[in-house]
Amino acid sequence: MKEFSNISRAEILEMLSLNGKELQDFYERAGQVKLKSVGNKVYYRGLLEYSNRCAKNCFYCGVRKDNQNIDRYTLEDNEVVEAAKLAHKKQFGSLVLQSGERSDSWFVNKVSHLLREIHKATNNDLHITLSMGEQTEKTFDLWRECGAHRYLVRIETSDKNLYQKIHPNDQLHSYDRRIEALEILRKTGYQVGTGVMIGLPFQSREDVADDLLFIKSLDVDMVGMGPYIEHETTPLFKYQDQLRPKSERFELSMKMVALLRMMMPTINIAATTAMQTLHPEGREFALRVGANVIMPNLTPLKYREGYLLYENKPNVHEETDVSLEKLKQSIEKAGCQLALGEWGDSKHFRDRQY
Ligand code: SAH
Ligand code: SF4
Numbered sequence: 001m002k003e004f005s006n007i008s009r010a011e012i013l014e015m016l017s018l019n020g021k022e023l024q025d026f027y028e029r030a031g032q033v034k035l036k037s038v039g040n041k042v043y044y045r046g047l048l049e050y051s052n053r054c055a056k057n058c059f060y061c062g063v064r065k066d067n068q069n070i071d072r073y074t075l076e077d078n079e080v081v082e083a084a085k086l087a088h089k090k091q092f093g094s095l096v097l098q099s100g101e102r103s104d105s106w107f108v109n110k111v112s113h114l115l116r117e118i119h120k121a122t123n124n125d126l127h128i129t130l131s132m133g134e135q136t137e138k139t140f141d142l143w144r145e146c147g148a149h150r151y152l153v154r155i156e157t158s159d160k161n162l163y164q165k166i167h168p169n170d171q172l173h174s175y176d177r178r179i180e181a182l183e184i185l186r187k188t189g190y191q192v193g194t195g196v197m198i199g200l201p202f203q204s205r206e207d208v209a210d211d212l213l214f215i216k217s218l219d220v221d222m223v224g225m226g227p228y229i230e231h232e233t234t235p236l237f238k239y240q241d242q243l244r245p246k247s248e249r250f251e252l253s254m255k256m257v258a259l260l261r262m263m264m265p266t267i268n269i270a271a272t273t274a275m276q277t278l279h280p281e282g283r284e285f286a287l288r289v290g291a292n293v294i295m296p297n298l299t300p301l302k303y304r305e306g307y308l309l310y311e312n313k314p315n316v317h318e319e320t321d322v323s324l325e326k327l328k329q330s331i332e333k334a335g336c337q338l339a340l341g342e343w344g345d346s347k348h349f350r351d352r353q354y
Contacts, residue, residue, distance in 0.1 A: 004033075004262040012209040016255050023255075027289045030258035034290045037265035042287060042336045043344030045096045045129060045270075046087035047295040049307040050075050050114075054100025056133070056173060058156075059166050060197070062231040062308045063100055069233055073306050074099075075299075077114060083298045084118040087126060090324070091340035094127040096152075096295055101133025108139050115146035127343040129193070134181040140188045149345075151185050152193035152224060153178065157200060158214035159207050166200060166236060182218060191349045193222035193268075198256055199249030200228045201239035208256060216263050221349040222293070223260060223267060226274030227253045229310035250278040254289055261290025266347035268293050276314050283327075284334040293344070294331070296324055 018026050034040075051074035052063040063070065075083075080097075087095050095118065097111070115128060129150035130143060140151070157163050160175045167173035185192045196211045215223060227249040230240050244252070253275055260269060271291035275282035283294060297315055299307065304316045315323050331338050 004265075007259075007263055009206075009209050009213060012212055012259060013205060015259055016205055016209060016252065018255070027254070027258055030261050030289045033262050033265055034292065038268075038292055038347055040336045041292065041339040041342075041344070042331050043094070043268070043293050043339050043342065044087075044092040045094045045293060045295045045344075046083065046090075046092045046298040047096045047098060048075065048080060048083050049297070049299040049303065050080065050097045050099040050132075051102075052100055052303075052306045053102060055103070056101050057168050058173065059168070059235040060200070060228060060231070060310075062234060062310055063306075064234065065100075067233050070308075071306055073303050075303065077110075077117065079300055080114050081117050081121050083300070084122050084126065086320070087298060088122040092126070092296075093339070093341060093343040094129060094149075095298075096129040096131060098131040098152075103135055103139065108135075108142065112142055112146045115143060115148055119147045127345065129191075134177055137184045137188070140181075140184055140190070144188055144190060148190070150191040150193060150222065152195070152222070153181050153185065154195040154197075154224065155179070155182070155211075155214065157196055157203065157207065158211045159203075162200065162202055162207060165202055182220075186218075191221040191345060192218075193224060194218060194220050195223050195225035195270075197228040197274075198225060198253045199244050201236060201242050203228075205252075208252065212256065212259055212263060215260065219352075220264075221267055221346045221352075222269070223264075224270040224272055225253070225256060225260075226272035227278050229274055229277055229312070231308070231310045246278050250275065250282065253278075254285060257286050257291055258289040264348065266351060268344070268346035268348075270295060273297075273313065273315075274310065277310070277312050281330065284330045287331065287334040287336050292336075294327065296320070296327055 053072050057064045127149045130148045131152040163175040230237050269291045270293040271283035271286035275286050
């Protein structure tokens with residue numbers, strides 16, 4: 001599958017427009033690349049939506065600062081530690097702490113404290129991913145020292161013009177700062193992840209082709225990408241009539257996952273919740289064409305209504321054990337094997353250590 005490491009923009013565009021039998025063959029091929037390069041294991045990352053307090057106002061996101069319609073929450077320390085213990089008990093190899101973006105010292109110190117507490121309570125057995133937006137190099141360093149291993153900052157779209165259309169025009173929402181954050185993370189020794197939203201208003205097929213080339217050029221270790229899903233209380237909602245139908249956004253996301261697996265065979269790729277939102281079996285389909293990571297939600301139920309980044313988010317009312325049982329069945333249905341008790345670092349990351 002060497003040919004894909006140097007795939008051209010024109011070839012990507014060609015594959016993004018496949019349909020029918022040709023598309024099925026292409027998915028099949030991507031599935032084969034996955035099996036050959038990373039096998040059929042699926043790794044769990046227990047997701048904790050730590051806080052919906054956010055200093056930013058991204059035009060697409062339901063928890064943006066100016067949304068007055070939601071109750072703001074931050075998990076208590078013991079809730080975080082208990083969830084980590086649950087992940088540990090259930091043999092998840094790792095945990096993701098995600099939240100709105102804040103850089104005040106209370107928050108920075110709190111996250112440091114929580115990282116240490118989690119490791120203490122789980123015998124240092126879990127690998128921890130943070131997804132808490134852009135921070136200073138000092139903060140990234142501090143959190144790394146406190147035991148965070150991986151960090152996810154989605155670029156959202158690699159097109160600067162489009163980035164500016166979906167964010168307020170100020171220093172807090174700067175495309176260049178986002179890129180800089182990714183560069184610093186790489187320097188700081190994290191396993192680095194990025195990703196994009198697919199099917200945004202004003203976003204063309206060429207834009208998403210460029211997103212794939214951009215992700216490849218960053219040489220990241222992991223990727224989480226999925227369809228854009230509108231949210232009624234956000235400024236971007238007014239463009240909903242211009243969006244691709246949800247089925248098309250879903251299909252485009254599948255094609256992106258398949259292509260990325262072919263372009264970067266050894267990275268970790270998440271089957272995202274947004275894919276499941278647009279199709280009940282979205283995550284299983286993503287696993288078949290290239291994804292190998294799933295993030296079961298471990299956020300205590302009472303907070304989940306507060307973390308609706310987009311509409312119709314699944315599993316908002318489900319008990320964790322019920323969702324987990326269903327998830328295990330779907331993974332097996334997709335022909336994959338659930339890997340328990342493993343960190344599941346990406347092969348790409350391990351390879352670049354030597
Ligand atoms: N605040 C952090 C992490 C939490 S938001 C950050 O922004 O990096 C996590 C991700 O949710 C964002 O990166 C974005 O890609 C996704 N997201 C937000 N609103 C969305 C929407 N309407 N549809 C699909 N994904 C969305
Ligand atoms: Fe905040 Fe992240 Fe939502 Fe932007 S995408 S408003 S930074 S939570």
